[in-house]
Amino acid sequence: MMKLLRITLIFVALLCTAQTGFAAAPSTADSATPASASNASSISSAETVMQKFSGDDEVSPQRKITTARKHQILFLMGIGLLVLLLITGILGVSMVAFGKDVFLPHMIFAGLSLTLAIVHSATAIAWFWPW
Numbered sequence: 001m002m003k004l005l006r007i008t009l010i011f012v013a014l015l016c017t018a019q020t021g022f023a024a025a026p027s028t029a030d031s032a033t034p035a036s037a038s039n040a041s042s043i044s045s046a047e048t049v050m051q052k053f054s055g056d057d058e059v060s061p062q063r064k065i066t067t068a069r070k071h072q073i074l075f076l077m078g079i080g081l082l083v084l085l086l087i088t089g090i091l092g093v094s095m096v097a098f099g100k101d102v103f104l105p106h107m108i109f110a111g112l113s114l115t116l117a118i119v120h121s122a123t124a125i126a127w128f129w130p131w
Contacts, residue, residue, distance in 0.1 A: 010049070010050060010053055070127050070128075073123070074120065074123060074124055074127075077116065077119070077120045077123070078120060080116060081113065081116045081117055081120055084109055084112050084113040084116060085113050087109050088106060088109040088110045088113050091105055091106035091109060092106055
């Protein structure tokens, strides 16, 4: 959970620096302008944020999960996601094609599908982002 929080914070920090006009620093020191100086300061602040989160934390042996187990968990989440998407699709088709009144269950399953999709992708990024 902490790793996911760290990755989220890193993503937000990178997103903030990208929105503030993040650009490559000039190649020569003579061409530095106030705008490039502010870019350099935002680059250095982004680097300091990244360095704080780049350290490896020790995980207790009881909490350590093997890569095979991580793949198994993601696979089971993927199966659940496919089932929810299939149910959502079936309910949607039955509404449109057959005139059934299943809008509320369709929307509930759509929300569950979206939630599981977000959790599945966030978990995969948190566990396997450095590839």
